Amino acid sequence: xxxxxxxxxxxxxxxxxxxxxxxxxxxxxxxxxxxxxxxxxxxxxxxxxxxxxxxxxxxxxxxxxxxxxxxxxxxxxxxxxxxxxxxxxxxxxxxxxxxxxxxxxxxxxxxxxxxxxxxxxx
Amino acid sequence: xxxxxxxxxxxxxxxxxxxxxxxxxxxxxxxxxxxxxxxxxxxxxxxxxxxxxxxxxxxxxxxxxxxxxxxxxxxxxxxxxxxxxxxxxxxxxxxxxxxxxxxxxxxxxx
Numbered sequence: 081x082x083x084x085x086x087x088x089x090x091x092x093x094x095x096x097x098x099x100x101x102x103x104x105x106x107x108x109x110x111x112x113x114x115x116x117x118x119x120x121x122x123x124x125x126x127x128x129x130x131x132x133x134x135x136x137x138x139x140x141x142x143x144x145x146x147x148x149x150x151x152x153x154x155x156x157x158x159x160x161x162x163x164x165x166x167x168x169x170x171x172x173x174x175x176x177x178x179x180x181x182x183x184x185x186x187x188x189x190x191x192x193x194x195x196x197x198x199x200x201x202x
Numbered sequence: 203x204x205x206x207x208x209x210x211x212x213x214x215x216x217x218x219x220x221x222x223x224x225x226x227x228x229x230x231x232x233x234x235x236x237x238x239x240x241x242x243x244x245x246x247x248x249x250x251x252x253x254x255x256x257x258x259x260x261x262x263x264x265x266x267x268x269x270x271x272x273x274x275x276x277x278x279x280x281x282x283x284x285x286x287x288x289x290x291x292x293x294x295x296x297x298x299x300x301x302x303x304x305x306x307x308x309x310x311x312x
Binding site for chain 1: 204234235237239241246247248249252253258288290292294298299300301302303304305306
């Protein structure tokens with residue numbers, strides 16, 4: 081069974097930094113592109129970033145470009161999101177999501193974790 | 203303001219057929235696959251439709267997707283109370299080099 085478990089969400093002050101993690105199991109992690117998607121309280125879904133299966137390519141939403149960095153450790157089946165210069169508008173539930181097809185990019189997100197809550201507040 | 207446009211709400215009675223629209227542009231829906239996600243209250247989103255009109259294993263055939271030009275639709279037939287949820291469309295946008303979502307449609311089963 082595919083499992084994605086996010087962690088690292090806390091309350092942080094504006095301008096602060098944070099690192100989110102996602103532990104993956106139940107599939108061959110290094111075959112799949114992985115994503116971060118967020119959802120502000122009471123709002124819709126917003127895609128944040130993706131990293132290809134070998135870490136060779138990364139893409140970011142304009143809203144986080146230059147402030148967030150996505151990475152992965154295939155030896156530990158883990159996905160990460162380094163967040164810096166945090167703003168109040170970054171407050172959201174952050175989901176880790178798996179791409180649908182091995183070895184492909186942008187085939188949709190077929191499995192999601194339960195999310196980790198990041199609150200940016202003074 | 204979302205790149206893809208969905209109606210904020212939709213409703214129907216049990217047994218009815220409901221459609222939810224999703225409008226985009228040439229750089230997203232017009233040139234890439236469309237995906238639909240269902241989010242039940244308090245839970246993570248679930249893939250409902252992929253590649254415009256394909257259903258993952260386990261998704262009821264009451265759910266169907268279609269696309270025409272720069273717009274897409276999700277149809278739910280034989281509406282049930284458990285279909286009450288938020289529904290989101292999504293597509294890759296080649297101009298933005300980013301995934302874009304619709305703002306979501308809250309479906310109420312009356």
